[in-house]
Amino acid sequence: MALDPSLLASLAWFAHIARHRSFTKAATEMEITRAALSQNLKALEERLDVRLLHRTTRNMSLTEEGQQLLDVLQPALTAIERAVEGLGEVHAEPTGMIRMNASRIASRLLLEPYMGEFLARHPKLRLDLIMDDGFSNLVANGMDAGIRLGESLDEHMVAVPITPPLEMAIVGSPDYFRRHGVPDSPADLMGHNCLAYRFTSSGTIDHWTFTAPGSEGRKLVFEPQGNAVFNDDDSMLRAALQGVGLVRHIDLCVREHLASGALVRVLAPWCRPFPGFFLYVPSRAQMPAKVRALMDFLVERREELALPQRKRVATEDRRVKRRHGSRARLL
The missing domain is CATH 3.40.190.10 (Periplasmic binding protein-like II)
Known part of the structure; x- marks a missing residue:
């Protein structure tokens, strides 16, 4: 059975009375007379054919039925109040x-x-x-x-x-690769100076995870064993730019260095995309x-x-097409 809309105001008034446990306090908050509030509650009880409050000259308490009704009304009224406030904020300037x-x-x-x-x-x-x-x-x-x-x-x-999908990139300076060669697979990293990152919160070393090219996607985990450990990514990057060793970092963070040629990326086919950064909030x-x-x-x-x-993806795709022709889409 549909709810009679004329009951809504009386239900809200009842919730105010029950919250304050006082006609006087509820009437003051609502800026109406105590008598009007008392008459409204009496009319509501008559329409529902149930007693909602025990009332004496000194005390007021909810009946079992009154408590059941309040338990449903209070969260519903709170949600309505927040929704109305939200509508008021739609065109308001954020402050x-x-x-x-x-x-x-x-x-x-x-x-x-x-x-x-x-x-x-x-x-x-x-x-x-x-x-x-x-x-x-x-x-x-x-x-x-x-x-x-x-x-x-x-x-x-x-x-x-708030970002596109990202990849972890293995990078080093051109000078480093001239002196030490270019790794063709993660197994070749054993012969390179791989600089490590230590998480500040846990104190653990960040392991380098790779996924083998192809449909099987075999996972490989490598523990960097270089001559330096950092807990700050900017310091780690500066070491890589100086040719100290290889580092693993988010591709978006090294994009400018790659574009300028200050750093070179290797092992890209072994680094799969993963979800990027998100803005998270308690509730929508x-x-x-x-x-x-x-x-x-x-x-x-x-x-x-x-x-x-x-x-970058479009440029690489064109380059692959020039090398391999129409078979490029199958790579």
Whole structure:
């Protein structure tokens, strides 16, 4: 049976009374008279043919039926209130503080280069950026949003991709390869100086994972055994640029060095794509305007980040076609 719409206001009034356990307090909050509130509740009980409150001159308590009704009403009214507030924010200018958590790599790659543009677009917003290479619990730590790799996210997390799929790239300087040769497979890395990265949060060394070319996709794991270990990727990259050794890094982070020729990539067929960085939030429901503004901005940047990658793939495809003709599509 459909609910009589005329009951909705009375149900909301009952929820106010039950929450305060006082006609006087509920009437003050709602800016109506105590008598009007009492009469409304009495009419509601008569229509439902059930007593909702035990009332005396000194005390008020819910009946069993009243508690059952309140248990359903309270979350429903809260959801309605948030939805109405969200509608009011649709055309409102985003304001306030955005507290967010990101790894150092994500911050340098996706936030710092665009921070000026974002804050200029939304002058009433402020950013409180916490750089943390561990995985932060947004709700427990009072964060509005976070950025992590897709493979690091909990399956129940609400997340939106803000980069294209990524690859781990093995790179070194041209001078290094002139002195030590170019590896043709991961097995050849045993004869190279492979610089290691140590995770700050766990203290473990980042192992290099490879997938054999072809349909079988056999996994290989290599532990770098070089003459230096880093817990900062910028320091590790500077060592590679100086010709110290080979490093493994996200392709997007070394793209400019590859384009300039300062670094050269090897073993690309052994490095499969994986989900890139995601912006994750506690809930998509009634998302604050400030968080929505950040999400929309970073999604825009995703398309920009994908353009150079598409050009590179197209260039490589043309080069393969020149070498192998029409069979290139079968490679």
